[in-house]
Amino acid sequence: MMKNWLKLLLGAALTVSGLRVAVAAPPVEELRRRFEQGCALYSAGEYARARALFEKNLAADPKSKGSLLFTALVYIQTGDFVRADEYLDRFLVLEPADSEGLIAAIKTKQALNKNGDVESLRRRLFDKRAAGGDPRLKVMMSYEREVIYRSDGSRISILENFEPNGNYVWLYLLLDKDRKTIKRRLEMAAVPTSTKTCVLGETLRNEAGISGYKIYHRYDTPPEYEQARNDALTVMVGEQK
Secondary structure (H helix, E strand, O other): OHHHHHHHHHOOOEEEOOEEEOOOOOOHHHHHHHHHHHHHHHHOOOHHHHHHHHHHHHHHOOOOHHHHHHHHHHHHHOOOHHHHHHHHHHHHHHOOOOHHHHHHHHHHHHHOOOHHHHHHHHHHHHHHHHHOOOHHHHHOOEEEEEEEEOOOOOEEEEEEEOOOOOOOOEEEEEEOOOOOOEEEEEEEEEOOOOOOOEEEEEEEEEOOEEEEEEEEEEEOOOOOHHHHHHHHHHHHHOOOO
16 A cells, blocks of 8 residues: 555655655756757657657756757748747747747748747847857858748748848748758849849859859849748749748
8 A cells, every 4th residue: 555655656746734845857867868869860850759859858847948949940840830939939938049049939930920029039149149159150151031841842941141241131042852952042132332232133054054143133222021032932933922
């Protein structure tokens, strides 16, 4: 009888005389091991198996920051932005200035058309980069603001340049099914003229190499994100989201 009673205590917290006695959490090494295994599976594209390990960690410790972030990244990779948003909101409460979390949240909020949140997160990301405290962020030329998954398994990646005087303002990449091969690349570039116009163009290539540059649109003033995005999608794949 005594043994059975003790077994029941192992599965739950117990309140005794006003004191809450909790079952001991799994050892830190066990949580770390599961997290590292999950990261390896994530890198290998085994998203369902990776998520299972991250969520097991979160069941033991709901504030496990690494598992919160990587669970969100798994959902982004599988196109479930609603679930990704939930985990990123929890993560950013704990780590409001984490650059990877900010970039993931921008991507997620953009996919969910939460435009006010996108702008707020962008300002935080740009301010952090300008402050120079994050070495990785400091050397990045751009970040992925939006990813669009297509029915054939390919995706379109939209990147924003951090530096206003860089070679491009926006970069649009059509990636193959393996998400590594670039099938097409368009750019929204600032043209250094007195009117500071922008052009949407593409470097043309043939078997011998670069054959020229084609301009699809000219803008007297830099277009808003949605206009630039839709113009680029129309050129690239003949579709709008």
